[in-house]
Amino acid sequence: MMRFTSLDSLRGIAALTVVLHHIFLTFPQAIVPVDLSSLSVWLDPVTYLRYSPLRTIVGGRPAVILFFALSGFVLALPFAVGRSTPYPSYLVKRFCRIYIPFAASIAFAAMLASLSPAGPIQGLSDWFNMKSWTEPVSIKLILSHLLMLGTPSSMDLNNVMWSLVHEMRISLFFPLIALFLLRARRIALPVFFMIWLLASAIVMLFRPDPLTRSLLDTAIYTLFFALGAQMAIDRTRITDIVSTLSRPALWSGLALAFTLFAVPPGLPGAELLYGLASIMVIAAALGNNGFRTALEHDRCQWLGRISYSLYLFHLPVLLFLFRWFYGEIHPALIIAASLAIIVPVAALAYKSVEVPSMALGRRLGAALAPETGKVRQSSGVS
Template sequence: MRRETELDAVRGIAALIVMFFHFWLIVPDGWKTHAYVTHMMGVSLTPEMLFHFTPLRLLVSGSGAVGLFFVLSGYVLSLSVARQRMTSYGRFIVRRIFRIYLPFAIVVLFSAALLPLVKTAPLHGVSDWFANEPWSVYPTEQVVAGHLLMIGTIPLISLDNPMWSLIIEMRVSLIFPILFILMEKYRNETLACVTAAYFCSSIFLNRLGENPPTTFMHSVIFTFEYLPLFVVGILFYQFRDRIGGFYGSTRPVIRNVIMPLAVLLLGTPTIGPENAVGIMKNLIWIVCTTIGSVSMICIAINNEKIRSFLQKSHMQGLGHISYSLYLSHMVVLLVMAYTLLDHMSLWRWGALSLPVCVMVAAVCFWFVESPCMRAGYWLTRRRYLKPELAG
């Protein structure tokens, strides 16, 4: 099995979409609802309408991008586990801790150190969400410990808001090898259990109105609302040859029109389980995200032109820094907001923020993420194996 480097670029695109989504959340509500184009076919067009009910929605669909991350993780981790059959459970977990948790912990500690130095006055000219939720809790020892322990409740994600999805990623990683084996040996039974766990958790949390959760136990239950997406990634791995054959044998109209349209489902206007919007809407979201994610991965792997583009050096570079970009961009936005927004307009600040976020992500990759990954591989190396078997 070749290493499918095009999926690294897909992950990079998803990280960019999450960043654009947070830019969108920062924009004041008054600007979003202002009609900049009027009397167009009898309808007044607002940015809110354009970014919710047109294909532009995909550019700010942070929830869909996170869903794509989870499906990708299920698929890529399946490839990893399948390639290295000799890998022990402990070895897998150590590598995941060094890959996910250590860079996360370092960025959270940086955020905790920067908050008292930078947040000296309230923010103005931004949305209520950005002014009140990120960095909303002073980083006491208990708060920092709660973040590092990945408790996952609302106050304990304020130092780096995207961390809620990393908590889910880390928790699922702890059980992923077991889940993979169960899907290989008892696929139907495992699918039934995962489906039941999804519906039970969704019904329970929505009736409480606790999405996102407010206690650690509810945060653990919340994880099961996203578990089906990882299972979809495993299923894609198990049926990847059939899916590739189906893609290659279908009519051009399906490959060139229907599947790209299916990708747009990642931008469905409904929002995911991280917001209390109702059981049926959450179900619609996860179905749309599943179809959109599978279509995106299938196109990236099997469409020669798309695959060739995703394998270009600049796209691969974006893929390499995708995790660092996802992890650090909110901290960068907060620092820049508290230091620069009093001295420049929101639009000039936004234009400056994009390249700065990318540059900081590159620095984070080279000096934080990459050393952590190398350390994880060094600690779990097997000296008695031949190099070609050591992975």
């Protein structure tokens, strides 16, 4: 199938942003309330990471919304070009692509958690102390994670898995999303928006139990997969439009997207703005030669290749190092050591877990749809 390497690079940049986001959240200054009317507050660089467009650099939720839109784009491409895979083949490949590396990351997190000091770490944020590694590692805890229930207690070992729960669920019925977009072009996106609106209202008004809330969140995030899928369907028209934009118009649009990504996540409708920004960035990556060329740089492409492992494996390393060494050595050294370890771990996980799991998915998928596999092999599309 055709590849859009510039979009792979976007995924890599988004994954790196999530890493920076979690490093930032480790410290209380990232989340404690501040008096913005005080001049001294604005003398602190942290304030600008919280309350200016620079927040995009450490914005985790906007990066995940971009992930969702990119996934929708990539998953919809076979449908858009008329080369859809039989559902059993699609499903087994998707399972191998998402679930096997995820399961490996849970095992990795369980190992590091069991080797780490227990209890809160004084001087670090509530996010650090209350979101992860609050329960003793046990077989029951590990199994609750592997079931991908999406409840807070079943994400204690590796909290980044919250987005994978939704990705896995939406993958189950994504072919229906793509077909709906193709066959009901005028009403499909409005329908997904109404689903978003209804599910968001239920969450806000009724405060459902954790499992129901997780299922409603899946309905909410379906909109962003649909937006990405629609971009895949209309990719040629989008490319033509963006290619006609002047350089000032393009960079003004990217600056606006950067600013929208910086909207605080707690504001009503913030995720819709992240979705709009994601559309703008993906469109620029598709249609502007200069932006696309920059994203296709070797290092950006490499970052894109390891992006899933970077996303999956960075938090356990970060938690482990801060639990062992905070208060013993300067935090800047812990951050430097974390980054120095996280990237090689991600690269190793990509080669030792992701690549074999993708190969397994292709083999099993071909076994379930051998005739389709032969047609693709002779088609010349890569």
